[in-house]
Amino acid sequence: xxxVKISNQFKLMLCVGVLILxxxxxxxxxxxxxxxxxxxxxxxxxxxxxxxxxxxPWRLPAFAWATFIAFVLTxxxxxxxxxxxxxxNKVGFLATTTPILAFAGISVGNKIGVLKKIxxxxxxxxxxxxxxxxxxxxxxxxxxxxxxxxx
Amino acid sequence: MTEKETLSWKGRSGVFxxxxxxxxxxxxxxxxxxxxxxxxxxxxxxxxxxxxxVIMGMLITPAILGKRISxxxxxxxxxxxxxxxxxxxxxxxxxxxxxxxxxxPNIVKVLEAGPALILQELGNLLTPVIAIPLALLLxxxxxxxxxxVSICREPTLGVIGEKYGMDSxxxxxxxxxxxxxxxxxxxxxxxxxxxxxxxxLHPYALAMATGVGSGSMMAAGSAALAATVPAAIKDTxxxxxxxxxxxxxxxxxxxVIFIALPFTNWYYKKIAPKFEKKGTPVEVQGxx
Numbered sequence: 001x002x003x004v005k006i007s008n009q010f011k012l013m014l015c016v017g018v019l020i021l022x023x024x025x026x027x028x029x030x031x032x033x034x035x036x037x038x039x040x041x042x043x044x045x046x047x048x049x050x051x052x053x054x055x056x057p058w059r060l061p062a063f064a065w066a067t068f069i070a071f072v073l074t075x076x077x078x079x080x081x082x083x084x085x086x087x088x089n090k091v092g093f094l095a096t097t098t099p100i101l102a103f104a105g106i107s108v109g110n111k112i113g114v115l116k117k118i119x120x121x122x123x124x125x126x127x128x129x130x131x132x133x134x135x136x137x138x139x140x141x142x143x144x145x146x147x148x149x150x151x
Numbered sequence: 152m153t154e155k156e157t158l159s160w161k162g163r164s165g166v167f168x169x170x171x172x173x174x175x176x177x178x179x180x181x182x183x184x185x186x187x188x189x190x191x192x193x194x195x196x197x198x199x200x201x202x203x204x205v206i207m208g209m210l211i212t213p214a215i216l217g218k219r220i221s222x223x224x225x226x227x228x229x230x231x232x233x234x235x236x237x238x239x240x241x242x243x244x245x246x247x248x249x250x251x252x253x254x255x256p257n258i259v260k261v262l263e264a265g266p267a268l269i270l271q272e273l274g275n276l277l278t279p280v281i282a283i284p285l286a287l288l289l290x291x292x293x294x295x296x297x298x299x300v301s302i303c304r305e306p307t308l309g310v311i312g313e314k315y316g317m318d319s320x321x322x323x324x325x326x327x328x329x330x331x332x333x334x335x336x337x338x339x340x341x342x343x344x345x346x347x348x349x350x351x352l353h354p355y356a357l358a359m360a361t362g363v364g365s366g367s368m369m370a371a372g373s374a375a376l377a378a379t380v381p382a383a384i385k386d387t388x389x390x391x392x393x394x395x396x397x398x399x400x401x402x403x404x405x406x407v408i409f410i411a412l413p414f415t416n417w418y419y420k421k422i423a424p425k426f427e428k429k430g431t432p433v434e435v436q437g438x439x
Contacts, residue, residue: 004155004159005154005155005158008155008159009158009241011160012158013245016245023178023179023181023200024182026178026179026182026183027182042248045248046244046245046247049248050244059306061305061366062243062244063244063400064247064401066248066251067247067248067250067251067393067397068251069248069251070248070251070255071252071255071393071394072251073255074252074254074255081256089252093249094186094199094201094374095182097201097371098182098201098204100201100239100242100243100246100367100370101205101208101367102177102178102181102204102208103238103239104205104208104367105204105210106173106174106208106212106227106232107235107238107239108208108333108334109209109213109217109232110212110213110214110229110232110233111333112212113214114330115331115334118327121286121290121291122291122324122331123327125285125286125289125298125299125324126298126332127335127339128285128299129278129298129303130336130340130343132280132281133301134343134361134372135350136275136276137272137274137363138271138274138347138357139274139277140267140273140274141268141271141274141355144266150267151353151356
């Protein structure tokens with residue numbers, strides 16, 4: 001385990017926490033103090049996800065690890081569920097998305113040049129790929145959910 | 152610079168502080184704008200703060216406004232953009248946790264939808280079926296296989312790169328879809344997610360479809376979708392999206408290796424000759 005890397009990831013994660021709470025304060029007026037315990041729990045679980053990603057060689061992205069850990073800990077039959085949800089639900093869902101995309105927008109700045117070199121044909125194909133992947137999955141899901149009687 | 156070096160603060164406050172300052176300003180402006188709903192023909196487009204954040208983020212880079220405003224260029228330079236890339240990776244993980252906390256309490260509904268959740272992954276095979284003929288019509292050759300094999304996130308990039316090399320036509324194709332996805336993916340899925348409800352497909356089916364294996368695209372698509380559904384099913388919609396995305400995270404690379412790529416190659420060989428023009432034989436080999 002690389003402790004230097006982990007501590008640096010942790011520092012940046014704390015900054016992300018500040019960004020999320022600031023965004024939430026601006027959007028809904030929610031007090032950062034009230035949301036702070038939930039934010040710290042989220043950061044702790046996020047660090048566990050990052051560490052597991054490096055320790056376990058399943059090629060599973062840290063994002064999927066994070067979803068998996070939080071999913072297991074908030075299963076209704078576990079005693080951790082009510083405790084964790086009580087705090088974590090104070091952190092708005094949408095507020096966690098805005099900092100990601102602010103970073104993402106800046107990070108693609110140096111790729112816009114590469115994009116200009118890509119043939120317009122491949123750009124069209126890419127958009128068709130996104131659209132058909134999305135609707136391909138949606139149509140199969142729709143059929144199966146209907147067959148299952150879920151919808 | 153390696154990821155570890157990029158993450159290190161030592162002697163790099165001059166990179167971290169400007170980036171964090173810029174990002175906090177972008178977050179505040181985006182949240183002040185808030186959620187905007189625009190009626191558009193039969194449906195509503197929902198514009199979430201994250202959309203404003205990504206667009207403003209792109210605008211202030213040297214590629215766009217930075218080259219005109221020199222103060223901006225000092226703030227957002229190559230080092231800043233590289234660190235921002237690592238920032239995306241770190242900032243995504245709390246969102247992953249947040250999604251997990253939507254799945255756990257909804258476990259009964261997720262299990263009920265189990266078979267649909269797992270099998271909808273096969274919907275990805277529709278991608279080459281539609282995109283390969285179109286690519287051939289446009290005159291592309293083996294690039295088509297790389298570009299249309301899947302939505303081309305990192306696992307696909309790895310598989311194609313290993314098998315054909317990144318400088319091969321297939322590598323060129325996969326890089327094209329990957330780059331377009333990186334730059335426009337979240338914006339595109341944000342629009343798809345908010346407009347898709349007008350197709351008449353059930354929000355649950357659409358939710359599963361947003362789980363394409365990229366955390367940020369799933370977030371953009373599912374959050375936009377959730378903003379268009381009744382409040383009572385909002386959490387279920389997000390839970391289905393998150394579960395679908397988690398499953399894609401687990402199965403993604405294997406489904407590319409064992410299903411999508413062999414299928415795409417087989418399909419390409421079958422239909423490419425039909426698009427062949429006189430005197431320009433279509434390359435159907437391309438490594439095996």
